[in-house]
Amino acid sequence: MELSKFLITFLILQALFPANTPLLHAAPTNSIVFREYIGAEFNNVRFTDVPVNPNVEFHFILSFAIDYDTSSSPSPTNGNFNVFWDSDNLSPSQVSAIKNQHSNVKVALSLAGDSVQGNPAYFNPNSVDSWVSNAVSSLSKIVKQYNLDGIDIDYEHFQADPDTFAECIGQLITTLKNNNVISFASIAPYDDDEIQSHYMALWRSYGHVIDYVNFQFYAYDAGTTVSQFMNYFKTQTSNYNGGKLLVSFATDGSGGLSPTDGFFTACNKLQSQEQLHGIFVWSADDSMKDGFRYEKQAQALLAASH
Numbered sequence: 135m136e137l138s139k140f141l142i143t144f145l146i147l148q149a150l151f152p153a154n155t156p157l158l159h160a161a162p163t164n165s166i167v168f169r170e171y172i173g174a175e176f177n178n179v180r181f182t183d184v185p186v187n188p189n190v191e192f193h194f195i196l197s198f199a200i201d202y203d204t205s206s207s208p209s210p211t212n213g214n215f216n217v218f219w220d221s222d223n224l225s226p227s228q229v230s231a232i233k234n235q236h237s238n239v240k241v242a243l244s245l246a247g248d249s250v251q252g253n254p255a256y257f258n259p260n261s262v263d264s265w266v267s268n269a270v271s272s273l274s275k276i277v278k279q280y281n282l283d284g285i286d287i288d289y290e291h292f293q294a295d296p297d298t299f300a301e302c303i304g305q306l307i308t309t310l311k312n313n314n315v316i317s318f319a320s321i322a323p324y325d326d327d328e329i330q331s332h333y334m335a336l337w338r339s340y341g342h343v344i345d346y347v348n349f350q351f352y353a354y355d356a357g358t359t360v361s362q363f364m365n366y367f368k369t370q371t372s373n374y375n376g377g378k379l380l381v382s383f384a385t386d387g388s389g390g391l392s393p394t395d396g397f398f399t400a401c402n403k404l405q406s407q408e409q410l411h412g413i414f415v416w417s418a419d420d421s422m423k424d425g426f427r428y429e430k431q432a433q434a435l436l437a438a439s440h
Contacts, residue, residue, distance in 0.1 A: 166436045169193040169320075169348065169380065169414035170421075170429065173219030174247065179418050180223050181232035181239075185426050187433035189440065192239045194232070195286050196224060197417065198247035199276060200255050201269065208250050210258040213268030213302075215276060218250065219243075226280045233281070242284035243276065244322070254291040257332075259302055266305045273306070274315050284318040285310065286348060287336075292328065296335035304340030311343060319343060324350035325366070330373065337374055347377045348414050352390035360396040364403060371409070378411040385428060386420040393428045398435060405439045412436065 168190045172179060174197035186192050199215045202208040229241050246255045259265035273285065287303055294302075307319045321344055323333035337344065349370050351363065358366075371379050381404065383390060383397050391397045404410040413432045415421065421429055 166410070166439065167191045167193060167346065167380070167412035168429075168433050168436055169195055169346075169412065170418050171195045171197045171244065171414070171416050172418040173197050173221075173224045174417060175419035176220045177419050177422065178220070178223050179422050181228055181241075182235075183422055183426075184418050185430050185433070186236045186239060187430075187437050188236065188238055189437035190238065190433050192236065192433075193284070193414075194239065194241045194418075195414075196241065196243040196280070196282075198245065198255075198288065199243045199273065200246055200250050201272075202250045202255065206251075208253075210256060211268070212258075212260045213265040213272065215245070215269065215272040217276060218247075229280050229282065240283040240318075241280070242286055242316075242318070242320070243273075243280070243282055244286040244288045246287075246289040248288075248290045255289070256291045256293045257289040257299060257302075258293040259298065262298060262301045262305070265302050266309065269302070269306050270309050270313075273310065274313070277310075277315050282316070284316045284320070284345075286320045286322055288322040288348075289332070290324075290329065292332055296332045299332045300335040300339045303336050304343065307340065307343045318345040320346035320348050322348040322350060324353035325370075326353070334373060337377070341374070341377060345378065346412065347374045347379045349374075349379055349382065350416070351382045352384035352388050352416060354390045356389040356392075357395070358389065358391040360391065360400050360403070363391040363396075363400045367400075367404065367409070380412040380414050381410070382414045382416065383428065384416045384420070385424065386416065388416075393431065398431060401432075401435055405435075410436075410439060 196219045198218050200218045201211050201213050201215045204216050310316045323329050
């Protein structure tokens with residue numbers, strides 16, 4: 135009898151924790167994802183303007199919700215977030231419509247970004263507890279109002295140390311997930327000492343609740359080569375060990391490895407190494423003028439790689 139009890143216990147544990155289950159990091163439902171930031175530049179882009187390939191998991195990321203007030207000279211609000219994206223063209227009803235139109239579409243919002251009304255958008259909490267409480271409350275309201283699925287963290291300026299950032303953001307994501315407000319979360323770091331110190335502190339403590347790393351490869355120098363890009367990818371894979379590191383390009387003329395200089399060649403190399411977890415683009419606002427040609431190409435590559 136004792137042996138059979140042991141076997142039953144063992145089988146139950148195996149069912150709960152299969153040997154190949156990664157216990158440290160969150161596992162998204164779909165293996166490959168395409169993501170697009172939208173709404174930061176107020177040029178009237180709509181979800182329906184952007185081509186959606188039915189054979190990828192597609193995430194729109196609304197840019198941005200910022201914990202600043204909406205006055206003509208905005209100031210920090212200690213976690214009380216407001217909508218700063220083009221909500222006339224990207225409204226709650228339009229979120230519902232695009233999700234109803236495409237079963238593979240999810241919509242997230244991104245926090246902070248680079249600036250607010252032309253000035254740096256700082257991470258500036260009064261305390262961990264008060265910031266988290268305000269952020270959970272304000273973001274839960276926005277997520278429910280807009281019928282959103284996830285959040286992205288894109289703070290780029292800090293008036294708090296890395297450990298405070300890690301605790302605030304880590305507790306925010308954990309609470310929103312535990313409350314079933316969101317189903318996924320991502321971070322959007324780039325290669326800068328201050329940025330990396332904050333995001334890697336967050337990763338070390340809370341990597342298990344972060345589903346994607348939207349690494350801003352377009353923040354590297356313009357003229358990046360394929361071989362340089364592959365080395366950058368290897369370095370950041372090590373920095374965010376165990377994470378789903380997504381590759382990226384920008385359509386606003388900024389840096390990195392561009393689609394015209396070999397970005398898709400690099401993607402094919404990563405795919406052959408089984409390291410291509412997804413692609414994201416900054417941003418739909420800039421891509422509209424070219425008819426989203428590279429979004430179509432990126433999604434086709436991901437769809438073919440299944």
